[in-house]
Structure formats: C-alpha cells, structure tokens
Amino acid sequence: MPALALPSFFDFLGCWQAPRLDLRLGILTSGLEAFGISCPPRPTSFKMAMNQIKGHNIYIGGIFSLKNKAALARADISHVLSVLHLNEAEKQETFEPYQHLSIGVDDVDDENLLEHFPAAIKFIQSGLDSGRGVLVHCAMGKSRSATICIAYLLHLQPAALTPQSALALVRESRPLCEPNDGFMQQLEVYHEMGCPDDVTDHPAYKRWLYRREVEDSVACGRAPELKSVRFEDEQPMRSQDATGPVIEYRCRKCRYKLATNAFVVPHEEEKKDTAKTSASAECGHLFLHPLTWMRPSLFPSEENTDADATYGAHPDDAPLSGRLTCPNPVCGSNVGKFAWQGLRCSCGGWVVPAIGITKARVDIAKQVNMSRGPRANPAIRLPPGMRAPEANDSAGRGNL
Incomplete structure (x- = not known):
C-alpha cells in the first residue's frame, strides 16, 4: 500500500507542545501500521516548516x-x-x-x-x-x-x-x-x-462596524440601538465625495428632496439561470444608508412628545421592520420601507440591512455637477429640530 501523506495533519498539530505531539503522533502511527498502512517518517523534532x-x-x-x-x-x-x-x-x-x-x-x-x-x-x-x-x-x-x-x-x-x-x-x-x-x-x-495607513477613521471602516452591530442585533431578534446607527448625512463629507453629477430623489407627491445618489447603497442582482425581461428584473427600490429624516420611522417612541427632544431618543420599542414616510409635515405619504433583517429586491438581490424608497413613489431629478466646494454636503432637506449641528459652516452644507 502506498505511503500515507499527512502534510495537513502535521500542520494541524504544529501548535502543540513537542512532548505531547510525540506521544499522540506515536500512538497514531502505531495504530495505522497495525492496519498495514505505511506512514511517512516523522519530521525530526516535529518542526513545522515556514x-x-x-x-x-x-x-x-x-x-x-x-x-x-x-x-x-x-x-x-x-x-x-x-x-x-x-x-x-x-x-x-x-x-x-x-x-x-x-x-x-x-x-x-x-x-x-x-x-x-x-x-x-x-x-x-x-x-x-x-x-x-x-x-x-x-x-x-x-x-x-x-x-x-x-x-x-x-x-x-x-x-x-x-x-x-x-x-x-x-x-x-x-x-x-x-x-x-x-x-x-x-x-x-x-x-x-x-489600503490606507489609518483605517479606524475611514468612513468605509465605520460603515463596516455599523453593519456588524446591526447583524449582531438582528441575530438577537431586535433592532440596533440608536447610538450604533450611522446616519450618513450627519457625517463629515470628504472632498472626493462632493464632486461629480448629482441625482436627487424627491417625494412624488410633494416634491420634497429625500436623498441623493451619494447615499444610495448598491447591491448585486441575483444570478438567474433563465433569462428574464428587463422590466421584471429591474430594481423596484433604491436602498439607502440611514438618513436623519428616517429617525421617526426607524425609532418611533410615544414617550417622545417634547418638541425639543431628539428624534428617536427612546429606541426601546424600535421595530425590526416598518414603513418610511415623507418627512414633509404637510405630506407624510408612504415612500418606502425598512427591514433591519434584510429584504429581497425585485431583481432578486438580498440587501441587509434594507432601508429603501420605492421608485414608483419618487421622482428623479438630475443636476449637472457638484460645484459647491469640499464642504458641500449632497444631503437632504431636514425639518427643523432634526438637522445635525454645524460648526460655523451653515452656508456650505448645501442641504437646504
């Protein structure tokens, strides 16, 4: 019978102490040889190669x-x-x-x-x-x-x-x-x-941490805590994020600006074996990063009746899924839905967490470019009391 090659076995046992390894490997070798299986010579001192x-x-x-x-x-x-x-x-x-x-x-x-x-x-x-x-x-x-x-x-x-x-x-x-x-x-x-020299301050790293926290919360059957949710329109904008063409998504009923393409979360379509028409495979939702105007929907609270209180200050009753409504107080129409545990898009792709506005309920408005400087924020219009605090740059935020 040919010799039995055990490279992965030696590698697995490489983290053991030598005396213990010698004892166990000797027992194994004796047992294999008792069945007529020829084993390779044991490496001297069991030194794992580098x-x-x-x-x-x-x-x-x-x-x-x-x-x-x-x-x-x-x-x-x-x-x-x-x-x-x-x-x-x-x-x-x-x-x-x-x-x-x-x-x-x-x-x-x-x-x-x-x-x-x-x-x-x-x-x-x-x-x-x-x-x-x-x-x-x-x-x-x-x-x-x-x-x-x-x-x-x-x-x-x-x-x-x-x-x-x-x-x-x-x-x-x-x-x-x-x-x-x-x-x-x-x-x-x-x-x-x-591949930056510092990752902890990078937006992509913070989004990754945010997704991990959401996954941990959903695994426990609950929505994430408000403090762990990253509202993208409240984050500092980098200069490379403030250039290029802009697409605005507005409530179809009242024309209120809900988001721009800077806050769209791309997702991959599910691969199908059979061909489908473009109409049936087209995405029916635009999935977004969490935005400030979504707080009352993501973290509703009957206790929060004070007009000066922060939206979503009591997330104890935060639902795993629900509807998104237009933040315009004179509109309030349903513009989408969310599900922290994830949703399957009409294209077949699975998005987690899923916070999306329905394409049929929004209008798309295109602008030529973003020429408002490195501090410009391609964000959304926020009702009073929901806007993120600004440091002497109210004229440069670009979200009004």
Missing part, C-alpha cells in the same frame, strides 16, 4: 516554526509577528532574541483583524527596512498569518492586486493558506478603502 513569500523577505508559518532555530537563523529573521493569543511566559521565553509584535485574535469569522492591519504592516515594513527577514505566524500558518501577509501585499500594490490575487501569490509559497470568510471580507473592505 515558507518565504516570493519576491519578499517575509516568511509565513505556524507557531512550531519558532522551534527551528537553525531555519530562523538561515532566514536571518529579526522581526516576528504573532497573530494569536500568547501568555507572558511564552513571550519572554520564545521571542526574547527578536523584535516582536503580538496581535491577540482568534481564528473566527467575527474577529476584527482589520483594525490591526496598519500596525502589522508598519511592523513588517520596519523589519524589511532593516535588511533582515520577517516571520509572520499564527497557530497553523493558514488563516490569521495569511490574512496579515495579504494585507501587506495589498498595501504595497493596491491598484495591481486584489485580495484574491494576493492570496494566490501567498499560496504559491504556502498552498495551505486559507483565511476564513470573515477575514476575506475584511480584506475586501481594506482594499475598497484604498
């Missing part, structure tokens, strides 16, 4: 690669980046000869590794700038460490690489690399925002 990413002095591996001092010396490793939880005793004993950075995260989909990308990239670059090698490791050298290496490659070439192509480059050196789905989504977000 692999060099092509074209870079960066090595990726599991925690057991740190036991191979000879390999570390040959690679001239001076910086070690650990992407897993370590105790203080391990840090002092194992990493004393190296410059060391530890990022304590678990290999689970809902772990926030994105916020650590800038610090990890800066650390890797400092090691490379010293002319020596950098080792990036997690427990198995498969998910967390691969995610960090991909983020570094994206930061180097944001225009030339995508998360998938960067993963392919890493797999050329280490085929077992496979970031979990949550980490791949975070790499997509990082790439979409342009």
